[in-house]
Amino acid sequence: MASQGKGYRGYVKDFVHFDAKKDADMLRKAMKGLGTDEDTVVKILACRSNAQRQDISAAFKKAYGRDLVDDLKSELTGKLENLMVALMKTPVCYDAHELRNAIKGAGTSENVLIEILASRTKDEIENIKKTYKKEFSTDLESAIMGDTSGHFQRMLVVLLQAARDQNPRADENLVEKDARALFDAGEKKWGTDEDLFINILGNRSVAHLRRVFDAYMKIAGFHIEESIERETTGHMEKVLLAVVKCVRNVPAYFAECLYKAMKGGGTDDATLTRIVVSRCEVDMLDIREEFRKNHGQSLYNMIQNDTSGDYRTALLLLCGGKED
Structure with missing residues (x-):
């Protein structure tokens, strides 16, 4: 299933004056020595496309012989660390790792399995299965079957087959x-x-x-x-x-998931991070429209009110500017 928007409906795009070496140098400067310049880290990584982040990572290793993700993990903490590290994974690798964490953590996080498997396209599911096998040397289907049961298990296995009829017309x-x-x-x-x-x-x-x-x-x-x-x-x-x-409507589904992650007492930052990271280059513009239409306020304002610090800055950069 895909977004109903026509053409490109993500918010994050390729940075126009991109220079991977320059970005790598700035990130190294921001993280070496005492203290970390989180603002610089956020404004680089949240304003580059995923493909550009992969180039930055390669340039960083070439210039300094260091792993950028390892440095991010050692220099950042908490929600900001999780968000920046998530941004450094390719989309398919991120999905595979989120599914792995959902299955292998303390108890199964069924909501993660549901969210990913119900919303991804046929091709995305096929690529997730291949990546999961490559990353973890086991089949995703076997992992899910070993951790779920009954009709719920059967529905997930059907979704994993990625056998949905692709006919654009109804029978x-x-x-x-x-x-x-x-x-x-x-x-x-x-x-x-x-x-x-x-x-x-x-x-x-x-x-x-x-x-x-x-x-x-x-x-x-x-x-x-x-x-x-x-x-x-x-x-x-x-x-x-x-x-x-x-x-x-896929974007409306994600708008609802985001709303539920932030409403009431406490914010479900794992869900907030996962959806923003996975949809910022896919259909974030549509999600913003559906959020305002269905929940009576802008996504920007809800993130502004429910998060703080550099973590909030990064989320807002990934979701787009103020809508009011």
């Missing part, structure tokens, strides 16, 4: 049938036929599912999300809702 002969089948498997049935939900939501094309959701609304009188909330619970409910929301 009109199947739309009504699928909508009716989903209704019968949930609202009309005592208990829920989760396998049918997994098969249809995990394999039909995005264009087709959008038409199915419209037909479902006519049959049931309410949105399919409401049925999922009534008929399922726990992680299975979360993954089905994430798939439906990503089929409808």
Whole structure:
């Protein structure tokens, strides 16, 4: 599934007057000796594209015989360190490492598995699987199967197959049938036929599912999300809702995830960092629009109010300027 925006909808772009050697020199100067100039580190790394950051890393090693990521880890701390180190990974490597951490940490972080696997495109999933195997010498599918169970596990495995139909047109002969089948498997049935939900939501094309959701609304009188909330619970409910929301609108899904990460007491900085890093060059402009439309305030203002220091500066640079 991809963003609904046309063309390039990320915010972070290639820095126009880019000089990898100059940036490497400035970073070395900012980090050597007593104290670290965090402001310089942030203003370089948060204002370069991922490809340019890889060039800076190579120039840094060539000039100083040092690993830039190792230096960032030793000179920075906490949330800022996590954000800067995340920016230095390629997008596919970052996704693979986030999935690995979600599985191998103390307890499984199911929300990370859901967020990544429900939102990435077919090609992105295939590349994540290859990178995971290369980085960790094990299959991502085996890792997930060893750490999850039941219908939730089955839905994740279906998403991992990256076998979703890519037809840009709905199969009109199947739309009504699928909508009716989903209704019968949930609202009309005592208990829920989760396998049918997994098969249809995990394999039909995005264009087709959008038409199915419209037909479902006519049959049931309410949105399919409401049925999922009534008929399922726990992680299975979360993954089905994430798939439906990503089929409808990927940027709106991420806007909601960001809002939930910051609302109420305390901020979920892991989620905030992950989404900003992974979407800043993909569809951040669309996410900002959806955030304002659906949550009544700008993403910029919410980050401004919920974070602080150099960490806040970096997030705001990655998300774009003030929108008001």
